[in-house]
Amino acid sequence: MTVASTPLLAVRGLVKRFPGVMASQGLDFEVRAGEVRCPLGQNGAGKSTLIKVLSGAHRPDEGEIRWQGEIAEFGNPTAAMRSGVAVLYQELDLVAGLSVADNVFLGHELSTMGFARRAEARRRIRALLDRLGHPDTPPDRDVGPFSVAHQQVVSMARALSLVGQLLIMDEPSAVLDADEVRVLFGVIRELPAQGVAVVYISLRMAEIREIGDRVTGRALENVFPPRVPETPEVLVVRGLAEGDRFSGVNLTVRRGEVVGLAGLVGADRSEILETVHGARKPTDGTVEVDSEQLRQRSVGTLLTRRPGSADERRWS
Ligand SMILES: Nc1ncnc2c1ncn2[C@@H]1O[C@H](COP(=O)(O)OP(=O)(O)O)[C@@H](O)[C@H]1O
Numbered sequence: 001m002t003v004a005s006t007p008l009l010a011v012r013g014l015v016k017r018f019p020g021v022m023a024s025q026g027l028d029f030e031v032r033a034g035e036v037r038c039p040l041g042q043n044g045a046g047k048s049t050l051i052k053v054l055s056g057a058h059r060p061d062e063g064e065i066r067w068q069g070e071i072a073e074f075g076n077p078t079a080a081m082r083s084g085v086a087v088l089y090q091e092l093d094l095v096a097g098l099s100v101a102d103n104v105f106l107g108h109e110l111s112t113m114g115f116a117r118r119a120e121a122r123r124r125i126r127a128l129l130d131r132l133g134h135p136d137t138p139p140d141r142d143v144g145p146f147s148v149a150h151q152q153v154v155s156m157a158r159a160l161s162l163v164g165q166l167l168i169m170d171e172p173s174a175v176l177d178a179d180e181v182r183v184l185f186g187v188i189r190e191l192p193a194q195g196v197a198v199v200y201i202s203l204r205m206a207e208i209r210e211i212g213d214r215v216t217g218r219a220l221e222n223v224f225p226p227r228v229p230e231t232p233e234v235l236v237v238r239g240l241a242e243g244d245r246f247s248g249v250n251l252t253v254r255r256g257e258v259v260g261l262a263g264l265v266g267a268d269r270s271e272i273l274e275t276v277h278g279a280r281k282p283t284d285g286t287v288e289v290d291s292e293q294l295r296q297r298s299v300g301t302l303l304t305r306r307p308g309s310a311d312e313r314r315w316s
């Protein structure tokens with residue numbers, strides 16, 4: 001296997017900011033034809049954000065992306081696709097109600113109607129499903145009722161049908177069983193020999209080692225700096241308790257964050273928030289807003305110091 005000298009894709013100083021977080025701070029990353037690269041990073045480090053910037057789904061705030069040495073402006077995923085970049089996103093993106101074949105060839109040149117093309121599309125799709133170890137999947141079946149793993153297989157077929165020079169996969173193995181992962185690895189290993197570059201994201205180190213060792217020695221790479229929260233803590237709840245209802249509730253909300261509170265009906269979510277808000281009296285714990293500890297029923301008092309803020313309108 002020969003690896004080209006000019007990177008197929010090179011990223012320098014890439015930054016993409018979201019409110020409350022800084023994703024992909026000053027990131028450098030490259031991949032050459034025939035390589036498999038596995039950028040590492042903890043959850044929330046910005047791996048999926050990097051993928052979305054590379055595929056044109058997000059615009060970077062800073063930095064440059066070069067495609068075969070030239071500045072690339074993938075304004076949208078279709079533009080990236082035309083350059084031969086196929087992406088398997090972390091979120092399943094199939095359209096329920098459409099068949100396997102329609103999903104695989106959505107937006108594809110083969111989706112154009114016409115007998116010859118449809119026959120060709122069916123032939124290609126069977127070959128892809130075969131390669132992915134699911135030869136029995138009927139191409140005409142609605143993907144809606146498929147299991148998550150089976151949908152992932154269809155998404156992989158779609159990505160493989162689009163792959164030209166680069167295949168990017170964002171945690172494809174997360175929803176697959178061991179056999180399916182083995183088949184997927186078999187498919188991925190064939191690609192470098194055909195000159196295709198692969199960017200493979202996984203949180204499973206064993207997988208990354210397996211792919212890295214067999215394909216290229218430099219697959220392992222720590223590209224993501226540890227995540228640094230950018231914004232201050234606005235709300236800090238520590239050890240909050242109310243009698244027998246709940247105890248030991250800890251919660252931190254930073255400016256710009258949206259924090260969800262999950263629990264079954266009757267799990268006292270509302271009571272917790274009413275206690276945080278000051279409508280109920282806690283039996284233990286503290287609540288701080290902007291580093292200032294609240295006394296009971298004092299949230300409103302603090303918020304009125306910022307008149308007109310969205311927070312105030314929602315909270316008071
Ligand atoms: N569309 C978005 N809007 C706001 N914040 C986002 C968005 N997408 C990602 N983020 C934030 O950017 C950070 C990186 O996310 P992500 O790229 O999904 O990480 P990873 O894939 O490494 O787990 C996270 O803090 C996440 O909450």
Ligand SMILES: [Mg+2]
Binds near residue numbers: 048170
């Ligand atoms: Mg991710």
